[in-house]
Amino acid sequence: MSRLSIGIDIGGTGIKGGLVDVESGEFVGERIRVLTPEGGEPEDIATVTRDIIEQLDAPLTTPVGVAFPSAIRHGVTMLAANISQRWIGFEAEQFFENALEREIHFINDADAAGFAEVKFGAARDRDGLVIMTTLGTGIGSALIYNGVLIPNSELGHLEIDGVDAETRASAVAREREGISYAEWAVRLQRYYSHVEMLFSPDLFLVGGGVSKSHEQFLPLLDLRTPIIPATLFNRAGTLGAAALAAGPN
16 A cells, blocks of 8 residues: 655755655656745745645645755754755744645755665665765765664765865866866775775765766775665655655554
8 A cells, every 4th residue: 555745855956846655666646846946045945845735736644855955953954055044053844834834854855865765776675884975066975774864974074185075076076177087986985985984884875967977987996885876866855855754654
């Protein structure tokens, strides 16, 4: 028997939403994507989110998960990336519940994506510690141990060689500096070796748009831990938000 939940994935450029069967990881009906309102103010984003939920036409009792580009502590957004600075220290979960007139669950976007890959994607049925990293504008991360999410890891901000790791090893850093995949892989090797030393994970997952070109750089890495590409791509945040809002079976 299916269980349905709504997933919303808020990004700096777009907001995606869908109704999800959290047993199968499949979308039910149309997926919706709209542009993030210019300036990324809380009121404007809440209005767009409400419009998306209304279009999905789900019962008021349907759980709602919202993935957001920030560390989130007890419903408070602690950071702001490519959106209004008002989100820093903002009571986001309570604000959205008031605006949407329903209970919701606010989730870091990388955490949502990682959880989706473990529940529905490339790491399905994998035990132990799975570390997902998203290589994009920065480096997002998610830690899932035996199916349980450990939130707000922010492993892109590890200090390696005196700098934030993501300033040298993100996908945007490679593009900005115009280096080859082979040159970038040297930086990734330094990063993943450091994370491996700290956590001894059972699996690395690599997400972000650049993961579609994984054959260009993942085979160049020499790690004890298996490292594989994510498979859900831009669906991951929405699916993970929905699954986390639905809770355990």
